[in-house]
Amino acid sequence: MPIGQKTTSVREGVEWVLLPRNANYRVPEQRIEHLTVALKHEGVDLRVISQLFRCKGITEELTELVAAKPRGVYIRRAWFLYEWLTGERLPLEDLQGVPYIPLLDPNQYIGRRSTRAPRHKIENNLPGVPGFCPLVRRTERLSTERIEALKNEAKETVARADPAILRRATNFLLLNESKGSFGIEGEAPPRNRLERWGRVIADAKEVELSVPSLESMHRSLFDPKESRFVVYNLRQQGGFVGRHDPRDQTPIPDHISARHEDLPDLLDSLFAAYDLCLRSRFDPALNATLLAFGFVFFHPFEDGNGRLHRFLIQKALADAGFNPDGVVLPVSAAILEDLPGYRVALEDYSTGTLPYIEWQATADGNVEVLNDTAYLYRFFDATRQAEYLMDRLERTVRFSLPAELDxxxxxxxxxxxxxxxxxxxxxxxxxxxxxCTQNGGQLSARKREQFFPQLTDDEVSELEGIVAAAEVPAMQGGLG
Structure with a gap:
């Protein structure tokens, strides 16, 4: 199917392929042929493909196409995707006498370690299961070398540290992660509540992912003495993130959550995809992205989703051995430093998804979803979220950890x-x-009167000079 010389241009964020007027381009006659052309020229969009396979007559079209050209690379990929996504077997013989090909082009996508599908002669490197499989495009910011370098750098930094200092740093980093996660939500809970959530984070590797374990962790987020307005366990109604019109309290959603009736299957699929990628040694940062952002896009609880989302980042990093032993990297604190970037990463999903959700307002100011939307949460492009998380990990490893030890x-x-x-x-x-470090190197008159009235002026000046000579940097909250 020659198409002659072509050029590409980007208009308003959309890439257009421009063909010369004399291009010999045959427009496909059947819908299934459009799929093979799209797989060749546009990549893999599981949202679109999953919905195409639900169309009437598509099964027969695909069966005829595979029977006519069973060795075609893109036809084989379409055949595999149909049977993988639908769980239905087409009335075709297994393919023989051709080499295996990857489902995802490794030059375009980052896949997991593949497993073979002998029937189609496909190397299945999809980073998920039929019920949950976001994709990550290969970009310079997501190179394998970058994540390996960060992992090694974190361990080398810890190895060089004095053991006694490292123990104290570990406690502070854990508290800082807990504090940062609450801070992202605009909360500043008392220290005992921060420490309680910190202990949950510290034990992340021991948590077996399931709906009951998530519901248990969800309960630990809240003060049991102030639970009158807290709704525990999975949502039993719609949900959205946004605001209300002040005139009539009509919802103005920026993000609409998955339908509550879809949540059990979505979560089970999320956990299955995570386990598969973990066993396949998928990149730790990317697996953390798929797990944590997939979860927060579902928004399965009425409150606390953000903190559980960031717990899942820590869970994935710990499970994959990315963190140095016994150390929790305060990724939430790094996110707190760049909330605009965080919002952009979240909105990248929501703005592309919201137009496909039909909804109506409820009498209590909530939303009711009117169409089938599960596929929108099962399949999406997670590249932007992965790049953001990678940047925050780099900030944590190359600044936060060394700065705390120093x-x-x-x-x-x-x-x-x-x-x-x-x-x-x-x-x-x-x-x-x-x-002194919090006041530009000097002890304030108020602090001196409150804590050090016995010191003379000369002693205060000398001690201030000693602190300055040690070059102790200012750290929020301080340590001792």
Whole structure:
């Protein structure tokens, strides 16, 4: 099917392929032929393909096409996808005498370690199962070398650290992850609640993913003394993210959640896809993306979805051995530093999905979805989300982790220098350093009067100089 010389241009974010007027381009006559052309020139869009396979008469069209040209590369891919997505076997003999080909072109997509489908002679490298399979396109920001470099860099940083400092840093990093996750939601809970959620994060690797385990973790997010307005367990009604019209409280959704009746199957498929990719040694950052963003797009609970979403990032990184032993990388804190980028990553999915959802407002200001939307949550392009998470991981590994270790080393050095000059109790020594670093290197008059009234002016000046010489950086909240 020669098409002559062609050029491409991008208009309003859409790539157009422009053919010369004399191009010998045959327009396909059957719908199934459009699929093979799309697989060749446009890549794999499982949303569209899954809906095509539901059309009346498509099974017969595909059977005829495969029977006529069973060795065609794109025909074989279409045949495999039909049987994989629908679970129905076409009345065709198994293919013989041809080499295996990958389902996803490795030059275009990042796939998992493949398994063979002898019937179609296909190497199935799809990163999921028929019930949940987002795809990730291959880009420069998602190179295998980049994620391996980050993994090795994190472990080398930890290996160089003093064991005593590392133990303290580990506790702070865990608390910082918990604090960051709540902070993204605009919450600042008391320390005991942060520590309780931190313990859940620390044990992420031990959690077996299931609906009951998620519901249990969901309960731990909330103060049991203030649960009057909390709805536990999976949603039993519609859901959306957005706002209400102040005049009549009509929903104005930015994102509409999966239908509540679809949630059990969607979650089971999500967990099955995650386990498959984990066993297949799929890239840890990409598996974390598919698991965590898939979950948050479902939005299975009425509240707390964001924090569980970020817990699942930690779960995936721990399961794959990305984190150094015993260390939780505070990815949520890195996300908190770039909330606009986070919103863009979330909206990249929602803005492309919302137009395909038919809904109406309910009397209580919620939404009711009127059409079948499960396929919109099963299949999507997760490239933008993967790139964002990779960037935040890089920020965590190359800045947050080394910065925390460096802070503690300098903090301890300052404490030793202070102890050589004056016999302050350990708590007051830590507070002096913290107050100075938080106030441009000087102890404020109010803090001096409250905590250090015994010190003379000369002593304060000398101790301030000692802290400055240790070059302790300012860290929010301080440590001691």
């Amino acid at each position: 802070y503690l080393e300098r903090f301890d050095d300052a404490k030793r220098r202070l102890a050589n000059r004056i016999d302050l109790p350990d708590r007051l020594s830590s507070l002096f350093i913290q107050f």
